Amino acid sequence: MAGIKTELTKVRLNKFLASNTSLSRRKADEAIFSHRVRLNGTIISSPATYVDSNNDEVMLDNRLIASKTKEYLAFYKPKAVLTSYKREKEKRCLSDFDELKRKKPAYSGRLDYNSEGLILFSNDGYFIQKLQKPKNKIPKEYLVYTDENLSETDIKLLEKGITFNVINYMPCKISKLADRKYRIVxxxxxxxxxxxxxxxxxxxxxxxxxxxxxxxxLKGLNPGEFRQLTKNEIMEIANV
Structure with missing residues (x-):
């Protein structure tokens, strides 16, 4: 899949840089304003300039920036795996998976060591930024098993939002599915x-x-397995 908007080859210069380098959209703007970017040999000063990713030559700091083949992966992180490419104290990490260890794509949806489930990976910086920006409020759904049942009061408190250890947690949605089993969004x-x-x-x-x-x-994946995202899944996140 060539990218989020696969039917288009022309994109704004700042978006092209954010998608094909490690720069955020804001840092891409700064690079352009600082005259560090050339389009077909000409210094460009406007982030709104359009680039034909199939035909134009873009250089950042005199280095050619190629339009990457975009990849979008869903991964079932098993329990007892670090959400990191760096190993710590012999614990398993993302680098133990062949699909990730060579290219090390960016990810969104960090899970702690003892949690499991869905993480999304992509080499498309724009896509990852969409997932990570809090203002987009992309819902994340969890199955949660507890040692005791939550009371109705507990659920109402959590759904309204709480402050715990000086950290504010936004309102959420909680459904009881069975004894000591909940869906939390x-x-x-x-x-x-x-x-x-x-x-x-x-x-x-x-x-x-x-x-x-x-x-x-996550449905259809077993722990440690990957799948490609569908075009509809990619577009829905990209258009948030």
């Missing part, structure tokens, strides 16, 4: 958020599985 992604929310209620999280990010589902 978050619209942000703070470190160990669900575990902290359950701790706030005086309970413990026994198992945590992320099952969905936006419209992308």
């Amino acid at each position: 978050l619209y942000e992604g703070k470190n160990r958020q669900i575990r902290n929310m359950i701790d706030y209620c005086g309970k413990k999280t026994r198992r945590l599985i992320r099952t969905k990010i936006g419209s992308v589902e």
Whole structure:
């Protein structure tokens, strides 16, 4: 798949740089304003300049920037795997998976070591930024198993949003599926958020599985498996 908008080859220069380098959109703008970018040999000063990714030559700091073949992957992170390419104390990490260790694509949806479930990977910086920006409020869905049942009061408190250990947690949605089993939908992604929310209620999280990010589902994947995202899944996130 060539990119998010596969039917188009012309994109704004700042978006082209953000998608094909490690620069964010803001940093790409700064590079353009600083006269570090050339289009077909000419210094460009406007981020709104359009680039034909199939025919134009773009250089950043005198280095040719090629339009990359875009990849978009869904991965079922197993329990006891670090969401990092760097190994720590002999723990398994992302570099242990052949699909990731050579290219090391960027990811969105970090999970702690003892949690499992869906993480999205891509070499398309624009796509990853869409997933990571809090203002986009892309829903993330989890199955959560607890050591004790949450009370109705617990659920109402968490759904309204709480402050715990000086950290504010936004409102969320919680559905009880069975005894000590819940579906929780978050619209942000703070470190160990669900575990902290359950701790706030005086309970413990026994198992945590992320099952969905936006419209992308974990369904059909086993721990350690990957699949390509569909065009519809990519477009839905890109157009948030």
